[in-house]
Amino acid sequence: MARNAKIPRELSFEPFSGSRAVAAGLITRRMLHGPSWRRLLHDVYVHADSYDADDHRMWCLAVAARLPASAAIYGLSAAYLWGVDLLPHRRPGRAVVPVQVAVRPAARPEPHLMIKYTNLVLDPEHDVTSLSGMPVTTGVRTAFDLGRAPSRADALIALDAMLRRRTLTKTQLTAYIDHHPRRRNVTQLRELVMLSDPLSASPMESRLRLLLHDAGLPKPTPQYEVRTPDPTGGVKFIARVDLAYPQWKIAIEYEGDHHRERAAFRRDVHRFNALRSAGWLALRFTADDVLRQHGQLVQTVRQAIAERAS
Structure with missing residues (x-):
């Protein structure tokens, strides 16, 4: 057989x-x-x-089969199951990311390298739901947990991604915060909810917006569509830019590694020439600018605003 x-x-x-x-x-x-x-x-x-050692969903399903009744998948693992992949990328020789699980403080679950337990009391009625048969923190509770992360940048990245995925709304999250006002880092969460934006298209864009915010610069508009009148009386689409100050015609673009490809490079040249012809100033930044040269980045944006506003 x-x-x-x-x-x-x-x-x-x-x-x-x-x-x-x-x-x-x-x-x-x-x-x-x-x-x-x-x-x-x-x-x-x-x-x-x-079997796939890097398949986080497979490990979540495996862990869910062994969870005690009061436990639930939460944190980055819950976000992953909601369609928001914020897990660290695995490199050769790097351990597989364990499944994050919330358990009651009195619980004594079986330890395993693929499970990271956190003592946390969840409301089974409001904090936990079922996804593909797995107990998982709700979208609102997941955002509430990730938005209080020690790193403000990571917290904003998570909030932007959860909102972009439409797993919750700002109104829902604000209401949840109001019912849990004394939790750790909730003041940070309130600030970041105001700053969060579902239009932010990538983690680096979220980091860039946070840098501008912390420097006291005006809030830019994410994913802005630049359009100009055409000779027929209509409107001509020029480009969609990562961040924009429309009042000063300043575009801010994050250049990832994919922009180094020949086809992407040619498209970028065309886009930036079109923006310039339309009277826009395009500022282009890389990961090194955002992560290590942020002082110079902020100064460049500040100077551009000053010049355009004068």
């Missing part, structure tokens, strides 16, 4: 509880120890063809 004929469809794609599968008659205990299956956690297995 072909090997695939012995694999029940219910067990072919996602992690499952070995004891439950055996009790249901889907597989035998002996078969679980064969080459077709990979053991992920105690009593949790996945089909060998579906």
